[in-house]
Structures are given as C-alpha cells and as structure tokens.
Amino acid sequence: MAEDVKPTRKNLMAIEDRIELSERGHDTLEQKRDGLIMEFMDILDQAQDVRSQLNQDYETAQSKINMARAMEGDVAVRGAAAALKEHPEITTQSKNIMGVVVPQIESSRVKKSLDQRGYGLLGSSARIDEAADAYEELLESIILAAEVETAMKKMLEEIETTKRRVNALEFKLLPDLYENKEYIEQKLEEQEREEIFRLKKIKAKKEEEEKAAREEEGPETTPPETVPADD
Amino acid sequence: MLENIALQSSGPAISPSAAAALAVGLAAFGAGYAERGIGAAAMGAIAEDNDLFVNGLILTVLPETLVILALVVVFIV
Amino acid sequence: MSTAGGSNPEYVNARVRARSAALFDEEEYRKLVRMGPAEIARFMEESEYEEEINALGSRFSGVDLIEFALNRNLAKQFNDILKWADGRLYDLIARYLRKFDAWNVKTIVRGIYSEADKESVDADLIRAGEFDDRFLDRLLDATTIEEVVERLDGTMFDAGLEQAYEDYEDSGVLVPIENALDRAYYENLLDGLVVDEATEQYREYLEAEIDFRNARNALRLARSGADIDPADYYIEGGSLFSATELVTLAQNPDELVAKIRDSKYGDELSNALDELESASSLIGFERALESALLEYADGLGYVFPLSVSPVVSYILAKEQEVDNIRAIARGREAGLSEDEIEQELVIQ
Numbered sequence: 001m002a003e004d005v006k007p008t009r010k011n012l013m014a015i016e017d018r019i020e021l022s023e024r025g026h027d028t029l030e031q032k033r034d035g036l037i038m039e040f041m042d043i044l045d046q047a048q049d050v051r052s053q054l055n056q057d058y059e060t061a062q063s064k065i066n067m068a069r070a071m072e073g074d075v076a077v078r079g080a081a082a083a084l085k086e087h088p089e090i091t092t093q094s095k096n097i098m099g100v101v102v103p104q105i106e107s108s109r110v111k112k113s114l115d116q117r118g119y120g121l122l123g124s125s126a127r128i129d130e131a132a133d134a135y136e137e138l139l140e141s142i143i144l145a146a147e148v149e150t151a152m153k154k155m156l157e158e159i160e161t162t163k164r165r166v167n168a169l170e171f172k173l174l175p176d177l178y179e180n181k182e183y184i185e186q187k188l189e190e191q192e193r194e195e196i197f198r199l200k201k202i203k204a205k206k207e208e209e210e211k212a213a214r215e216e217e218g219p220e221t222t223p224p225e226t227v228p229a230d231d
Numbered sequence: 232m233l234e235n236i237a238l239q240s241s242g243p244a245i246s247p248s249a250a251a252a253l254a255v256g257l258a259a260f261g262a263g264y265a266e267r268g269i270g271a272a273a274m275g276a277i278a279e280d281n282d283l284f285v286n287g288l289i290l291t292v293l294p295e296t297l298v299i300l301a302l303v304v305v306f307i308v
Numbered sequence: 309m310s311t312a313g314g315s316n317p318e319y320v321n322a323r324v325r326a327r328s329a330a331l332f333d334e335e336e337y338r339k340l341v342r343m344g345p346a347e348i349a350r351f352m353e354e355s356e357y358e359e360e361i362n363a364l365g366s367r368f369s370g371v372d373l374i375e376f377a378l379n380r381n382l383a384k385q386f387n388d389i390l391k392w393a394d395g396r397l398y399d400l401i402a403r404y405l406r407k408f409d410a411w412n413v414k415t416i417v418r419g420i421y422s423e424a425d426k427e428s429v430d431a432d433l434i435r436a437g438e439f440d441d442r443f444l445d446r447l448l449d450a451t452t453i454e455e456v457v458e459r460l461d462g463t464m465f466d467a468g469l470e471q472a473y474e475d476y477e478d479s480g481v482l483v484p485i486e487n488a489l490d491r492a493y494y495e496n497l498l499d500g501l502v503v504d505e506a507t508e509q510y511r512e513y514l515e516a517e518i519d520f521r522n523a524r525n526a527l528r529l530a531r532s533g534a535d536i537d538p539a540d541y542y543i544e545g546g547s548l549f550s551a552t553e554l555v556t557l558a559q560n561p562d563e564l565v566a567k568i569r570d571s572k573y574g575d576e577l578s579n580a581l582d583e584l585e586s587a588s589s590l591i592g593f594e595r596a597l598e599s600a601l602l603e604y605a606d607g608l609g610y611v612f613p614l615s616v617s618p619v620v621s622y623i624l625a626k627e628q629e630v631d632n633i634r635a636i637a638r639g640r641e642a643g644l645s646e647d648e649i650e651q652e653l654v655i656q
Contacts, residue, residue: 066642067591070635071652074375075432079415082422083482114532120486121525121541122494123414126590129528268318268614275322275392 005180007187015184019177026169033162035098040155047148054141061134068131080128083118088139100158102151107143111136247308258301265294315395317614323392324622327385330356331629334655340636341646341653345371348637357381374637378630379434383408385626386436389619396502400510400616403497404623406464408437410493413465414486416447417456421482439463453485465492491543494518498545506615513604513620516573519548520597523568526554527590530561548573576600599654602628628654 005011069077088110095104114121117132245253273287332340332355340348352374353361360377368376386405393401412433419429426448435444450456457473460466465488472488497514501507525541526549538558542551548571549557557564565581568574574581580596605624608617632653639649 063642066638066644067652070638070642070644070649071631073379073631073634074372074638075379075415075434079418079432082418082424083486085422086481113536114528115483115536116481118482120414120483120490121528122487122490122521122543123410126524126528126594129532130589130591271316271319272322275319276326279323279326 005184007184007191009188012181012184012188015177015181019174019181022169022174022177026166026174029162029166029169032098033159033166036100036155036159036162039097040152040159043148043152043155047145047152050141050145050148054138054145057134057138057141061131061138064127064131064134068127071127072125076124077128077131080117080119080124080132083120085118086116090143097151097155098158100154102154103147105143105147107140110139110143248305251305251308254304255298255301259298262294262297265297266291269294315397316393317397317616317619320389320392320397321614321618324389324619328622328625331625332633337632337636337653337655340633341649343636343640345374345637345641348633348640349374349377352377352633360384371637371641375634376431378634382626382630383434383436386623389623390438393619397616397619400501400507401619401623402438403501403514404620405437406496407493408434409439409463410437410465410489412437412439412444413447413456413460413489416444416450417453417482417485417489420450420453420456464496465489468492487541494521494543495545506612506617509608509611510616510620513601513608515545515547516601516604518543518546519571519573520601522546522549522554523564524590524594524597526558526564527561527584527593529558530564531590573600576603595652595654602654 005015065077086109089108091106091108093104093106094101096102112132114129119128270291273283273291276283277287340351343351349361349370352358357377360380361373364373364376364380386408389401390398390405412435415432416429418424419426419432430448433444433448435441439447447456447459450459453476454473457469460469468488468491469485472484475484476482494517497518498511501511501514503511522543526538529536529538529541538555539551542549542554544551548568553567557567562585565585568577569581577596577600580593580600583596584590584593602624605621608621608624611617632655635652636649639652
C-alpha cells in the first residue's frame with residue numbers, strides 16, 4: 001500500500017489532512033463507543049431484571065394454571081379460555097439512544113378486569129381468575145422483555161460496529177496513513193538529497209571544465225577566483 | 232231411647248267372624264303397604280348387585296308375618 | 309323419569325346406596341396419590357370406570373383420558389339417577405343437576421364463539437343434566453349463538469336469555485350470556501320448592517350454596533378492584549345477604565368477612581375467614597367453602613333415610629370423587645408433591 005502513493009508534496013499534504021481527519025474521527029468514535037457501552041450496561045441491568053421477572057412470572061403462571069386445571073378440570077379451564085376472543089394489541093414505536101434506533105412496544109388491553117375476560121363470573125372460581133391474572137402479568141413481562149432485549153441486541157450490534165470502526169482506524173487506517181506519510185517524507189528527503197548531490201556534481205564538473213579552459217589559454221589570464229567549494 | 236241403648240249394648244254391631252275377617256284384611260293391607268317400599272328398595276338393590284336377591288326376597292316377604300299373625304285371630308274367635 | 313306420578317325414594321335410595329359403597333375410600337386415594345397418570349388410568353380400568361376408560365382409550369391418552377372418563381362416568385351415574393327417580397324426587401334431584409345443563413349450554417355457546425369444531429365441543433360436554441342427548445345434539449348443531457338461544461325457548465334458561473343476547477350483541481363478550489345461564493340455574497334451585505321436614509335440610513344446603521356463591525363473587529369483585537356493580541351478580545334466594553347489602557359490602561371486604569363470621573356459617577368457616585384475612589389468596593377460602601358445603605352434604609345422608617337427602621349426598625360425593633381423582637392426576641402431571649396434592653383433596 002505504502003508503495004502505491006506517489007511521493008509528491010501534494011500527496012503528503014493530502015495524507016496529512018486525512019490523518020488529521022481520521023484522528024479526530026477516531027476520538028469521536030471512541031467516545032461514542034464508551035457512551036454506548038455505558039448505556040448498554042444500564043440496559044443490561046434492566047434486561048437481567050426483566051429476564052428474572054419473566055422467569056418468575058412464567059413459573060407462577062404455570063403453577064397457577066396447573067392448579068386451576070387440577071381443581072377445576074382441564075375442560076373448565078379450556079372453556080373459560082374459549083370465552084375470550086379479543087386479543088391484546090401491540091403497537092411499536094421507535095426511540096433513539098445515541099443514534100441507535102430501538103423499538104418501544106406499547107401494549108393495550110393486556111390486563112383485563114373480571115367483566116372483560118369473557119367467562120361468566122357466576123359459574124367460575126377464583127382459581128381461574130388467578131390463572132388469568134398470572135398469565136396477563138406474564139404477557140406484560142414478555143412484552144417488556146421483548147422491548148428491552150431488542151434494544152439490547154441493537155445496542156450490541158451498534159457497539160460492535162463502532163468498535164470495529166475504532167479498531168479499523170486505530171490499527172489499520174491510521175498506521176497505514178502514517179506509514180505512507182513517512183514513506184513520502186523519506187522519499188522527498190531522498191529526492192532533496194539527490195538534488196543537492198547532483199547540483200554539487202554539476203558544479204564540480206563546471207569548475208573542472210573552467211579550469212581546463214584557463215590552463216589552455218595560458219598564464220596571462222588572471223588566475224581564477226577560487227570558487228568556494230564548500231557546501 | 233232407652234230401648235235403643237239397650238238394643239245396642241245387647242249385641243255387637245258386626246259379628247265376631249266379620250270382625251276377624253276385617254282384621255285379617257287390614258293386616259294384609261298393612262303388609263302390602265310395607266312391602267311396597269321394601270320391594271322397591273329390594274328391586275333397586277338387586278339391580279345393583281344380583282347377590283342381594285335372597286336377602287331382598289326375605290326382607291320383602293317379612294311383613295307377610297303380619298298377615299299370618301292376623302290369621303291367628305280367625306282361629307281365636 | 310318425570311315429575312308425573314308418585315315419588316319413589318325407596319328404589320332410588322337402594323340403588324344409590326349400592327353405588328355410594330363403590331366410591332373410592334381414603335385408602336384408595338392414598339394409593340392413587342402415589343401413582344402416575346398411566347397407573348391411575350389402569351387402576352380406574354379395574355374399578356367402576358372400566359367401561360369409560362375402555363370406550364375412550366382409543367381417542368385420548370394420559371390425563372385427558374382420565375378426565376374425560378371421569379366426566380363421562382359422572383354423567384352416566386347422574387343420568388341413571390334421573391331415570392330412576394319419579395315424581396317429587398325427580399324434581400328435587402333435577403334442581404341440582406340442572407347445573408350441568410347450564411354448563412353444557414355454556415360450553416356450546418363458547419364453542420360457537422371461539423369457532424371450535426363440533427367434535428371437540430361434544431367431547432367437553434358433561435351430559436349429566438336434564439337435557440337429553442337429542443336436545444343437546446340439536447343445540448350442538450346450531451351454528452350461531454342466536455340459534456342456541458332460540459332452541460332454548462321453553463327451558464328454564466329462556467327468561468333472562470333474550471335480554472342477555474342483546475347485551476352480548478352490543479358488547480361482543482360472552483359475559484352476559486354466561487351470567488344469565490348461571491343465574492337461571494341458581495334462581496331455579498329454590499324456586500317453588502315445597503319444603504317439608506325431610507327436604508328442609510336439602511333446602512338449607514341449596515341456600516348455603518347460593519349464599520356461598522354470593523360471598524365468593526362479592527369477594528372476587530372486591531379483590532379485582534374493577535368498577536363493576538355487584539348487584540348485577542347477585543343471586544336471589546340466599547339467606548345471608550340482600551342485594552343492597554351485598555353492594556355496600558362488596559366495597560368493603562373487611563365488613564363482608566365480619567358479616568359472614570356473624571352468620572350461621574361463622575363456626576364452620578372461621579378458619580377459612582382467618583386465613584382470608586391474613587393471606588391474600590381467595591383460593592383457600594373457596595376451598596373452605598367447598599368443604600363446608602360437603603359437610604352439609606355429609607349430614608344430609610343420615611337423618612331422613614327415605615328422602616331426597618341420601619341421593620343428594622351421593623351426587624355430591626360422586627362429584628367430589630371426580631374432582632379428587634382429577635386433582636390427583638393433574639397434580640401428578642404437573643409435578644406437584646404428594647403432600648401438596650393431599651392438601652388439595654377433600655376426603656370425607
């Protein structure tokens with residue numbers, strides 16, 4: 001790569017500009033990454049809470065419905081469930097956390113009161129009520145978990161890409177640019193040195209030629225001024 | 232008036248044998264009523280378990296003793 | 309067979325006594341609690357449930373088989389009793405067994421509402437009530453709820469159902485219809501009941517059933533905190549509350565509990581009421597109500613041997629047996645421990 005660039009002053013300037021830009025980008029991205037990680041830690045805590053809540057709710061719901069099925073019979077529980085056709089509704093919106101779009105799930109009609117559940121109050125028991133309650137709670141937990149865990153996933157992806165970008169800048173692009181810069185600088189210096197050397201050489205040759213010409217002309221000519229041979 | 236009273240006390244309204252017959256008849260009626268309930272219960276029990284047939288039969292005819300005891304009256308009078 | 313003709317308690321009692329001797333006793337429950345579902349099914353196959361287990365064995369398996377066999381056996385037993393009984397006895401028994409009619413109509417309506425197929429609805433019916441198979445099949449053939457309502461014309465459910473159907477059409481939820489059906493059943497329990505010495509106990513039992521139902525519903529409404537008028541759920545006929553009393557008591561559960569404690573049920577329910585005041589769960593309270601009812605039923609069997617009482621006692625014991633076996637089987641399936649299951653059982 002380093003050999004691809006033409007060692008010109010123009011290129012050097014371009015590369016120096018790019019280095020400056022990349023450095024700045026690198027800093028910004030690093031800040032973004034740290035910010036995202038902080039945000040992610042918050043969400044992670046929340047997600048862990050939600051997860052354990054979900055597990056807990058699932059277990060209570062399961063034991064409640066087992067109890068209801070045992071004491072009232074599967075037929076009664078299934079019947080009570082059949083009396084409800086209305087499903088809870090879910091709408092999703094999006095929210096922006098540091099440039100990451102995360103969903104926000106809004107649910108309605110999950111929790112129902114006794115007269116909205118469909119089954120008649122007179123012919124049912126508290127066991128079925130409690131099972132229904134537990135499942136409504138479970139559903140709410142699931143919705144919350146879906147929201148938090150999707151946000152977590154998206155954040156994770158974003159952190160991953162930001163990290164990759166930072167690393168690409170830090171370990172690939174910037175070193176390459178620096179290498180190029182160095183290469184060009186070296187080349188330019190070398191060119192300069194060659195130029196000087198060549199100039200010296202030309203000068204020396206010229207002097208020699210002049211000397212030879214003077215000797216041919218004879219002594220009457222004024223002795224040549226000594227050209228300072230320094231440099 | 233007096234005559235009437237004397238007439239009534241002089242002899243029973245019905246003859247002894249008629250009274251005996253009535254006694255037997257009433258006894259048989261009572262036995263029949265008793266057997267109705269027992270018989271129904273026995274039939275129920277037998278329908279559930281055939282082994283109860285003998286017990287059922289015995290219990291069903293038990294009130295029949297009433298009629299037999301009532302028959303004794305016939306021989307006494 | 310019908311309300312016409314004389315009453316025949318002797319015959320029915322003799323048969324019922326033989327049947328109640330075949331009910332599972334404590335020893336057998338103890339054995340059942342240690343069994344898995346498959347073993348329970350095998351155990352039932354060797355008992356009076358043989359026919360049902362064999363008939364349903366090809367269609368269902370596991371705990372479902374047990375539950376359907378239990379329901380079917382229950383239906384068969386109760387149908388037999390209704391078939392044997394005549395006259396006044398029939399009327400008295402049918403009052404209680406109509407609860408299965410209400411149940412079946414509800415199942416059919418729910419089936420139509422949730423668009424379930426006919427076979428699965430049919431399997432869920434408990435054909436133990438007064439409606440015969442032909443009538444139930446006609447109800448099953450109905451494709452809309454309106455048709456069901458029409459076909460129920462002339463039954464005891466007729467009265468409140470039309471209003472309930474209108475409410476259903478407005479709201480789209482089954483609650484009004486289900487409540488109308490259950491209300492019809494409860495209000496028919498005591499309607500026109502001629503009470504003599506022997507049936508007084510039975511009347512008390514039915515009254516307790518209504519009172520407990522009212523108490524339960526009032527507590528459930530109070531717990532749920534929803535804005536529902538308790539008067540809509542009040543069942544006439546009980547001796548414990550009046551409709552207006554219930555409305556005020558449902559706002560204040562503590563007073564409701566105090567009221568029950570002061571009533572004639574106070575002694576039997578005092579433990580349950582204590583539990584209710586300390587714990588948040590209504591389930592323990594409901595279980596206490598159920599066992600209080602069963603205690604009533606237990607007493608029914610002995611005082612008047614040739615009345616409706618022993619028959620009712622058997623019916624309740626049979627229901628309890630079905631509940632117990634189902635609880636054992638479902639409990640085992642759900643992995644409950646033996647102690648937990650035994651705690652749920654109600655064994656006389």
